[in-house]
Amino acid sequence: MEQFLQQLTNGLAVGSIYALIALGYTMVYGVLKLINFAHGDLFTYGAYLGMTLLTSLLLKDRLGMVAGVLVLAGMVMGLVGLLGVILERAAYRPLRESPRLSAVVSALGASIFLQNALMLVYGARYQVYPEDILPQTAVSLLGFEIPLMRIVVFLASVVMMAALYLFVQKTKIGTAIRAAAIDQGAARLMGIDVDRVVLVVFLIGPALGGAAGLLVGLYYGQVNFTMGWIYGMKAFTAAILGGIGNIPGAMVGGLLLGVVEALGAAYLSIAWKDAIAFCVLILILIVRPTGLLGERVAEKV
């Protein structure tokens, strides 16, 4: 029971990070029908930017713990969001009318570029986050000791996801995003500026991914310039699991994948942990290509 609960909470924390990254994939796919392969690397940039700002600006000493971390998160999200907009301008906008494959290759190129730029600046070794940012205590829950960090990660993700959900459902630009995802041509005819929608999507998606990077840095305490690939693949799996293009689907898919992976690693085999996500991905595409709540991706031939 103890192990089960520990793994369950761990899975929920990791899963909420997958969900945050998955939102970026699913929003971009919804509007542009493009798999943004560089999204995982934007997540890594969030983690590295968080580390650099944390050590260079001494936010915690100046503003106190809570305010310092919040300001830090705001800065990381803003910067990574900006990077996402630049990426769209440079790598995807010129290819809007090209065949699908060109955009995929351009996205891979952008991913390789971003990854190696990071390596040139920081070096190839693991980088360590400062340890004294958040208290390393445990909270007693139902008689079990749950690390505080886990709860912080989970709550922070849930708050951001709720904010995004309200934004997409209640605001005008949110409605425009949903409209463009359903039918871009019709949305254009209704007077929606699709270029602006794409801009907003490439601002919000990477911002959430950057926040996820910061959370991973705080949760695990170390980051690496290649980690974006595996997190990106898992988050993409989460997006497919929930139904790609579907925002609540990405949230459900992320949490589900995190829990399945944590429990699978604990009860089946730790060595096969990374394979679990890929097996889930392949199984879902064979059995239910629409995902749990979403669009159809298989062709009827």
Next chain:
Amino acid sequence: MSRNLAVAYGVATVLLAAAPLVLDAYWVDVLNSVGLYAVLALSLNLILGDAGLFNMGHAAFYAVGAYTAAILSTRLHVPILWALPVSGAAAALFAALVARPVIHLRGDYLLIVTIGMGEIVRIALVNDVLGLTGGANGIFGIARPSAFGFRIRRPQEFFYLIWAFVAATVFLFHRIAQSRFGRALNYLREDAVAAEGSGVNTARYKLIAFSLGAAWAGMAGGIYAAKMTIISPESFSFWESVLLFLIVILGGSGSIPGVIVGAFLVVGLPELFRGFASARMLVFGLAMMVMMVFRTQGLLPLRQVRFKHSDLVKAETAP
């Protein structure tokens, strides 16, 4: 085959045949890598270029072939050249099994599934699946190949083995491209629904293309195992699949000379810039983005076969 292309192949053959006499062992080894990647990329080209199936897990088939050859060589002491057809068959069988349930997926979803498949194979190899693959250390002590009592061990000797294999591949794949099978693949790449309507069994043709490409990659894997004498899972990472994918796309998807030029550029060119080892991947990524914006079709794109009016008349009037 046009006359220009035939001349180009002739010149390339002469230059390559003379290369080991002029170059030192290091550069001959670079050319060996280029040759191996050329074969692998040509085998991927059959799947990605001719049939239009986005396969980014090609390293898995390469790995299955390499491990089959290595296991046959170290456990059963089968001569490595005899093991090559078995490598090809094992890779083809594996491809047919894994591709069967996913072959109907839409373009970029197939891409994601094949990435997942490649990673599962790599993780399985690291975890010493079936107790045969030696885990993360891999397999060592693979025997050198020998032909007609002559043992191949120096890079110069491997050079002729590998490039003979490249030549055979180029010849065979040109024949396939012109055959009924090759034309059917092009048809289904351009318009799957129309192809199906004209009586091309698309699912079956896609599966055959996948298996044939995998078989060829498997044989290349066997040669790789013989050349290195040591193989380990890290030689078959996701990055290998990406590299092969890039060779095909940058060289010219569907075009056999294009893919060979692509192999020279992607594998050979970075060797010239080894001094800037750390920055060269950065430039590589940038080049991919620029290339897709300005020359989407690749360096030497596939030229559609054109028929002259007189040929058509001749064909119509023929009995």
